[in-house]
Amino acid sequence: MRLILVTNGLGYGGAERIVEALALDLNAAGERVTVVATTRDGPIGDSLRAAGIEVTVLGIKSPADARVPVALARVALARGAQLIHSHLAVSDIATAAAGLALPGVARVSTVHNRGVELDRLKLRLWHKALTRFHRVLPVSEAVQDSLPPGLPMEILRPSLIDPAAARPSRDEARAALRVPRDVPLVLAIGRLAPVKGFDVLARAAKRLKTPRARVVVVGEGPERPRLVQLGGLELVGARSDVDAILPAADVVVCPSRSEGFPQVPLHAMAAGCPVVATPVGGTPEIVVPEQTGLLVPAEDPRALAEALDRLLVDRAAAQALGEGGRRRVAEAGFTRAAMLARTRAVYTAVLAETAGGPLATR
Incomplete structure (x- = not known):
């Protein structure tokens, strides 16, 4: 699969760490992954580059800037993307807008929170944008209950835990x-x-x-x-x-x-x-x-x-x-491996349902 993962920035944060884990694990599984940060770079960007993953930083001051969806659409077209997976509300809004120029590209959103930090206008725009996604993945039942009914939702319950990892004393x-x-x-x-x-x-x-x-x-x-x-x-x-x-x-x-x-x-x-x-x-x-x-x-x-x-x-x-x-x-089963398996299953189902067509490998 040719995938683009979109988030606002690449500093340390819960959503950003999940993007990092997905990108690393999808890349290791043989998928072609590009990570797009709409605003700024950060230590997670460095981690991804060190693993050989392409990172594109649009460098636009506000992720709500109207130039973001245009720039995102250009990246998707240049990479031949089959699916865009966005994280966080303003990246969802940009991805939905970019989708107008990308009719053959599937769109998935992981909804990490209920948008309590958004003003009323942005919350309304975000909920409207989510209707443009082929799949919406709220991270919990509480988040799902906060979203408008009728969206194509599946609860994800993400985790970054590796049970086999060594732990210090x-x-x-x-x-x-x-x-x-x-x-x-x-x-x-x-x-x-x-x-x-x-x-x-x-x-x-x-x-x-x-x-x-x-x-x-x-x-x-x-x-x-x-x-x-x-x-x-x-x-x-x-x-x-x-x-x-x-x-x-x-x-x-x-x-x-x-x-x-x-x-x-x-x-x-x-x-x-x-x-x-x-x-x-x-x-x-x-x-x-x-x-x-x-x-x-x-x-x-x-x-x-x-x-x-x-x-x-x-x-x-x-x-x-x-x-x-x-x-x-x-x-x-709150594990990183389970999160990857569920996410890949969503990608496979969405691409089968949309104009993304048959799955392509590297």
Whole structure:
């Protein structure tokens, strides 16, 4: 298959990491893959190029710029693309518009979230654009329920977990974060943006009663200055080796205001770490209360602090939840290989249904 994967940029983010994994695995499976970033390059672009995957950065300041679909259509025509798979709302809008000039090219969208950060006009445009896709892949039931009825939808439930991957020891992971072995550690990972709720975590951190507890946040984003001002958190910047640091955590916390199908709790559970999270979006489809972690109301620093203290103090309960999480990931098949298989099956079905014609190989 000749495929184009489209996203806004190539910095570290949940959707961008899924694009990276799909591109790498599709390329390894013998498909011809081009990744298009509408706005900016980033470390994921470097990773893809190192693997021999073509990366095209349009370099247009706003992904909503009217020049984006024109440039995308040109790339698709030049590469002889059979299918375009877009990620994130504004890339969906651009792909739908580009499709007007590409009648023989199939279109697939992975919908990573409910669009809570979009204004009303963009949300309306996005939902209209999704009607131009041959298949729409919401990442969770919660995301599916937020979309207009009648779309050709299949729930994807993406995952980046490789069960066979080697994991460092707790001591090695703590050394990587420069955290002493005996210090109670709460770990949060994500983009520093309002939707992730790290400001609530900052307020909760100041309420913790566990002696010497530290709350470390891995990630970067526009909220950094505000979070520094709030205090209570150790902001250590973005990292590409998330799985290598998770074993350091006594508890992994996900205090989001909204989510699609969050990857952080999945990875924490796969590493045997108990999770404290908010019941937003697809999170309850992952975290089972009192079996794999604890769920607390969003926007409630007191409840969040109490849940964190509970697991920092009761290590037997924390260990039981961690083991429960590990079992759930294995039993539910939340793996990177399963994501690839489901995605390729969608491509095959869509190309059989559309003018993409018979499948072509490299």
